[in-house]
Amino acid sequence: MPQIENIKQVSDVVWEIPTSHKPGMLVPARIYATKKLLDAMDAGVFEQVTNLACLPGIVRYAYAMADAHWGYGFPIGGVAAFDTETGVISPGGVGFDINCGMRLIRTNLSFPEVKPKIKELVDLMFRLVPAGVGVKGALRISDSQFDEVMKFGVKWCAENDLAWEDDPSHVEEGGYIKGADPSKVSRQARSRGIDQLGTLGSGNHYLEIQVVDPARFFDHALGKHFGIVEEDQVVVMVHCGSRGFGHQVGSDYLRVFDGAMKRYGIAVRDRELACAPFASKEGKDYYGAMVCAANMAFTNRQVIVQKVREAFSQVFHRDAEALDMHLVYDVCHNVAKVERHSYDGKSAEVLVHRKGATRSFGPGHPDIPASYRSVGQPVIIGGSMETGSYLLVGTSKAMEETFGSTAHGSGRTMSRTQAKREVRGADLQRRMLERGIYVKSATMEGLAEEAGMAYKDISEVVETMDAAGISKKVVALRPVGNIKG
């Protein structure tokens, strides 16, 4: 860690950089990390989280979660809430992969049943869920149907035999965010996205078969609430987003905002932080288009899940219903949403940007599905393909401290170039197989870039969030089969 002037320790896992650190900071920055994680954070995190604290209308704090690393504009693992009347909206605060997120599906299969079929399952899913550079999906829809996808997400899927009845309610925001405006989406964005529903993409995106880790089943009662009951239960995790559609919406509006800032007299320390007042025409247009992309991402993950159900059904010769393949939950981790929060002694709507951060609403929140409301929202933290993932639960403390937000994953510590220098894709694939993880990847170079050593220790990240009380551990999930995009 570089020397950070005036950084003060608030608790074992919370650090604060005061407004005196940098001219223009409107609020302090808060970093959730153990001393070990803090010391390992790259300089970009501190630079970017304090830049974030300078954006007009930001309230309380600019946050960096325990998985934070150097991103573009916002740090990855960044959270910022803005006053809806005086604050801004920033495409760079959402990221290009709008509503990149995680989905967890349970099964009633045990690992001994699945183990002999892992290769068959992964190979079949690899065929059914296209992954890699420039892939197109099997689902063909018209322009007007794509409008419905943009507006109604998983609700549209439920009306078109692409979802089970209880799927929409087990997706953040009930399967679609309100306020989509397809007229604010460019022709080019439509062209990039219309053929991509049901595709995984590339980079760190994956589709993974996982097993409950019995040694790290922390809360059986909560697990039961989420349908995770057995110590060798098999689940499936999906990590992907809005594909080229969201990427183009982000690119289009970054250009619009880059020009608009002069008109609104806004100066930023990084062009990627380009922003405009949320209440402005540009701000409203971007929000309407961003919601379209967020709803497309929910739909993309839904179409993938239908393919996963199809694959399991085919391999185990049973209906997916008989395999109890219900959705545990679906969370966004790149998004900006209007939410009501209590802060500074008042309750108000704020625009919460989460870039590489997960919503973590606590018990009783009306936006949590009825079946989970008494315990809190499931929080899905995806790890590297070697080290596994976690299911956690949202807390009241997150509502009090972080606008209902927590971390999203491991966070990288090594560049893609360095990872490729350290390991060859084929060697990694063989090594993982020896450890009981069968991996199939669209690219061997890409596989090497996603090696576990390129990431922080996810357990340290999760322990930090648990110790901070902004999400609580439920169960660790160990990978046994992985498709890497």
Add this chain to the structure above:
Amino acid sequence: MPFRYLPDIALADVAFEAESGSVDGLFEACAQAVSDIMVDPATLRVGTAREVGVTSDDLDTLLYDFLTQLIVLKDVDSLLFREASVRVAPDQRSLVATMRGEPIDRERHGLRNDVKAVTMHMFGVKREAGLWKATVVLDI
């Protein structure tokens, strides 16, 4: 190579720096870098030519829009390019490029990472010691 990767910037993404004695050469080098991130160029043939025209506000945004266009062509028309021949207009606000490559072939091409977008983080074109230079961070 007329570009070099900057591995310590934006860890989850890919940054590069390109340089050339001319603006046209700089744009060609940046196009080559974007392509190199997505595919091993040695596995690409140059069977398909595509004309790309871009008009923009200034030289910076012209480069941003040009590189974005190449990413769009990868998604919409499944085209990857090995060679670029770029002519930037004297006012530096428009260009015409001839891109040569071929449609994606998953069996034959050494595919790498899908580039999502060109970011504005550290983005810029400048002239230094007689050379045109650009820094680009791509979202992966």
